[in-house]
Amino acid sequence: MIDWIDIGTLADIPQRGARTVKLEGEKEIAVFRTGDDQIFALINECPHKKGPLSQGIVHGHAVACPLHNWNIALKTGEAQGEDKGCTPTIAVKQEHGRILIARPETLQAAA
Amino acid sequence: MDFQLRDERQAEGLEETPATFADSREHLVVVGNGMAGCRAVEELLARDGGRYRVTIFGAEPHVNYNRIMLSPVLAGEKTFDEIVINPRAWYDDNAIDLIVSDPVTAIDRVSQSVTAQSGRKVRYDRLLIATGSDPFIIPVPGKDLPGVITFRDMKDVDTMLAVAGAGGDAVVIGGGLLGLEAAHGLTLRGMKVTVIHLMDTLMERQLDEAAGWLLKSALEARGQTILTGANTAEIYGDGKVEGVRLKDGREIPASLVVMAVGIRPATALALEAGLTVNRGIVVDDHMVTSDPRVLAVGECVEHDGNVYGLVAPLWDMCRSLADGLTERHTGYKGSVTSTKLKVAGLDVFSAGDFSGGDGCEDIVLRDASRGIYKRVVIKDDRVIGAVLYGDTADGGWYFDLLKKGESIADIRDLLIFGQAFASGGGALDPKAAVAALSDDAEICGCNGVTKGQVVASINGGACSLDTVRATCKASASCGSCTGLVESLLALTLGEEVKSGPKTMCKCTSFTHDDVRREIVAQGMRSIPDVMQRLHWSTPDGCSSCRPALNYYLLCALPGEYVDDQQSRFVNERMHANIQKDGTYSVVPRMWGGLTNPRELRAIADVVEKYNAPMVKVTGGQRLDIFGIKGEDLPAVWADLNAAGMVSGHAYGKSLRTVKTCVGSDWCRFGTQDSTGLGVKIERMTWGSWMPHKFKIAASGCPRNCAEATIKDFGVVCVDSGYELHIGGNGGIHVRVTDLLCKVATEQEALDYCAAFTQLYREEARYLERTAPWVERVGLDYVKSRIVEDDVGREALRGRFLYSQSFSQDDPWAERAAGSHAQLHQPLAPLAIAAE
Numbered sequence: 001m002i003d004w005i006d007i008g009t010l011a012d013i014p015q016r017g018a019r020t021v022k023l024e025g026e027k028e029i030a031v032f033r034t035g036d037d038q039i040f041a042l043i044n045e046c047p048h049k050k051g052p053l054s055q056g057i058v059h060g061h062a063v064a065c066p067l068h069n070w071n072i073a074l075k076t077g078e079a080q081g082e083d084k085g086c087t088p089t090i091a092v093k094q095e096h097g098r099i100l101i102a103r104p105e106t107l108q109a110a111a
Numbered sequence: 112m113d114f115q116l117r118d119e120r121q122a123e124g125l126e127e128t129p130a131t132f133a134d135s136r137e138h139l140v141v142v143g144n145g146m147a148g149c150r151a152v153e154e155l156l157a158r159d160g161g162r163y164r165v166t167i168f169g170a171e172p173h174v175n176y177n178r179i180m181l182s183p184v185l186a187g188e189k190t191f192d193e194i195v196i197n198p199r200a201w202y203d204d205n206a207i208d209l210i211v212s213d214p215v216t217a218i219d220r221v222s223q224s225v226t227a228q229s230g231r232k233v234r235y236d237r238l239l240i241a242t243g244s245d246p247f248i249i250p251v252p253g254k255d256l257p258g259v260i261t262f263r264d265m266k267d268v269d270t271m272l273a274v275a276g277a278g279g280d281a282v283v284i285g286g287g288l289l290g291l292e293a294a295h296g297l298t299l300r301g302m303k304v305t306v307i308h309l310m311d312t313l314m315e316r317q318l319d320e321a322a323g324w325l326l327k328s329a330l331e332a333r334g335q336t337i338l339t340g341a342n343t344a345e346i347y348g349d350g351k352v353e354g355v356r357l358k359d360g361r362e363i364p365a366s367l368v369v370m371a372v373g374i375r376p377a378t379a380l381a382l383e384a385g386l387t388v389n390r391g392i393v394v395d396d397h398m399v400t401s402d403p404r405v406l407a408v409g410e411c412v413e414h415d416g417n418v419y420g421l422v423a424p425l426w427d428m429c430r431s432l433a434d435g436l437t438e439r440h441t442g443y444k445g446s447v448t449s450t451k452l453k454v455a456g457l458d459v460f461s462a463g464d465f466s467g468g469d470g471c472e473d474i475v476l477r478d479a480s481r482g483i484y485k486r487v488v489i490k491d492d493r494v495i496g497a498v499l500y501g502d503t504a505d506g507g508w509y510f511d512l513l514k515k516g517e518s519i520a521d522i523r524d525l526l527i528f529g530q531a532f533a534s535g536g537g538a539l540d541p542k543a544a545v546a547a548l549s550d551d552a553e554i555c556g557c558n559g560v561t562k563g564q565v566v567a568s569i570n571g572g573a574c575s576l577d578t579v580r581a582t583c584k585a586s587a588s589c590g591s592c593t594g595l596v597e598s599l600l601a602l603t604l605g606e607e608v609k610s611g612p613k614t615m616c617k618c619t620s621f622t623h624d625d626v627r628r629e630i631v632a633q634g635m636r637s638i639p640d641v642m643q644r645l646h647w648s649t650p651d652g653c654s655s656c657r658p659a660l661n662y663y664l665l666c667a668l669p670g671e672y673v674d675d676q677q678s679r680f681v682n683e684r685m686h687a688n689i690q691k692d693g694t695y696s697v698v699p700r701m702w703g704g705l706t707n708p709r710e711l712r713a714i715a716d717v718v719e720k721y722n723a724p725m726v727k728v729t730g731g732q733r734l735d736i737f738g739i740k741g742e743d744l745p746a747v748w749a750d751l752n753a754a755g756m757v758s759g760h761a762y763g764k765s766l767r768t769v770k771t772c773v774g775s776d777w778c779r780f781g782t783q784d785s786t787g788l789g790v791k792i793e794r795m796t797w798g799s800w801m802p803h804k805f806k807i808a809a810s811g812c813p814r815n816c817a818e819a820t821i822k823d824f825g826v827v828c829v830d831s832g833y834e835l836h837i838g839g840n841g842g843i844h845v846r847v848t849d850l851l852c853k854v855a856t857e858q859e860a861l862d863y864c865a866a867f868t869q870l871y872r873e874e875a876r877y878l879e880r881t882a883p884w885v886e887r888v889g890l891d892y893v894k895s896r897i898v899e900d901d902v903g904r905e906a907l908r909g910r911f912l913y914s915q916s917f918s919q920d921d922p923w924a925e926r927a928a929g930s931h932a933q934l935h936q937p938l939a940p941l942a943i944a945a946e
Contacts (some may be wrong), residue, residue, distance in 0.1 A: 005940045006940065007938045008938050012933065013938075014934075015677065016651060018678040020937040021937055021938045022937050023940065029936065033652055041899075049691065051691075051693070052693040055684070055685070055689065056654070056681065057653075057657060057677070057678065059652055059653045059657065060217075060649055060650055064653070066689055067678070067691065071654075
């Protein structure tokens, strides 16, 4: 069983941008909206120095970390190019115009 | 006959009608979709694109690929896609009809038509035969057994790879270039390889005995068995190849035999058509055969008694051919060839005549332990041949000397040590070596590109290796000249190449200057507009180009362009400086470094109210409040606004601060009111977005307490007026300003400041500080625009003030009032649903 949490609508997140979600007892989550209106969610920490990815420039399906410009793939959380590291991803889905994310711990339990 | 011919033409016409329009142009039919045929068409298109309708027949199922690069494919260093020269799109873009897997089997010169294997018949106005060469098969018993192949096309490579997958023994017959490359590839693929060579020296056509011996030793050290002076008697096997028997009775087991003993011109088609053929198809200086409607080019031709098997002469031929077809009468004069190769990772070079003989002298350098051998052959004080093994860096230079035929008497003592020493430098600076080459020196042997052509291509706008490859093809094939091309880029572009390729980023092949010019010229109005019209290769750019485009548009369209917040770096989007822990620092503006109790109280209150852990005086004479959370920023700004303070833009590619000293009001040395001037300058310039951060200072006397001579724009007051300085920097590379000029009045100082700022805003590249910009364009240029051109200066100032009329709204006040609130607030989870 997965806990799906309604966090708002597409319009709440700027295109090529991100918003954060704070859940009790969880690390902050960054929810991204790409140029083609896809939604991705990652823990809001760059694998490098924990920079807040939600503040990075979103391009294609990647985000450039605001601290040191590492590029992180939104789908996998993997650092791109020469950089190595991975940020945990959060399951996300859109239903009836709402964006739902999976509570991270339940996702891990299910997996 | 007549009837039948007409009938066929009709049938052919039907087949070709999909082009949908009646094409009245002359029809050029090319037999052979290889390097020579396609290159000839390329040369023709470059001269007169629309002149001929072109149809190309290929026997293989592929588009044109680089046959020379089959070895790296065999060795696993490249994929087939990487060796394609003309992708499908090239044929489509140039409306070339490509017919693959259908070799032409007959030419009828009377009806001017060719017939292919499938029965397809096509009429031509001009025919180009580019059939290349066939591998020579030695006529020994067993030559037709399965498992006996040649090394000529992609199919051969596929066969070799299939067999090599199972390991086992392979025999390569032929110790020339092709054979050794096949042996190398098969060794890398895990086979145990024996090379059988008839002559006593490997690669005897390219190498002398000494170099051949070094090569043999090196290959043996890599596990290959090399049998020289070995004559193949028979290939044996029952139903498939099992081994090779030599004339002396030795038997070498093998599950694969590669015959690479040489090639000969593929002339059968031409012979049957009744064209004049000796060793190759005989052509004149414009590659015309004995039939004026039929041309031939490449390895299948014989010109002036010579047949060529290397790629460089082929390019010369294609140029002459295209010149002839477009009535430019230059003519092919034959080629002097050189060979520079990597065989199994070993560098080998040879050029000219090194067989020795009357009047020839040798200069030889041997360094056996390092595996280096160099031999230059001289006759009448001129270089006539060279063989290099192990270190081929000077190959191009020797080849250049050879082609020019100039006397080397003066440099003879040092000739063998290479260009750097012989030219007097001593130091092995590769750039100096390239600089010393003449314009007609060949840089790229594969594509026959001279230094002059590479430089012309760079001067024409190619500013990276990729663009050079795309425009003139240098370094586009085997890549062994990549270092030379990079040196030419560095030499031709000077400083610009140091900061990497000049293209804006990997999303585009355009440079910053190109993009800026086109934004203005085409009146582009948004980032997607720019990306669309300039063919961006990514859907929405990257973190390098988006902020740059946002700035260029903002600068070009003051008051009209809507700033794209998502293309702003975090600090400019949040109007504060992000810190390593994700909190922000906040710097309110203090005009000219002046403050008062009300401002200080407000700052103190903010520090306490929001638990800021640190406050620090900055280098720009203001206070920096650290550790503010993103959510608290609007409230912090509201409090600071209430005390009359606005954003200090300490976070932006924008005007930062105007640093001042106390000046004539208080200082006993002060000559002018530097503080007052600083405040006026800051009031004029604040809020302006720039290519990079921009710092100003005003000092009241030449003691320069405000450090104005390491600022982007600095004023040093003197008794008689104001010295204006530009292009200083106190960062990683400290740069003292250049003196722009001296002006008499404070108003002039302000006017010149505005004009200079606008010139920088309009012409510097994004993220280029004034210091490198001034060095790039030169102080004289800046003077010519600001000091010597009164009208131009006034126009620049006018544009700056116009732009400023839209930019001096405090961003903090807007945010404090609620704009872009979502940037500062997390999403609120609504409900939890379980499934």
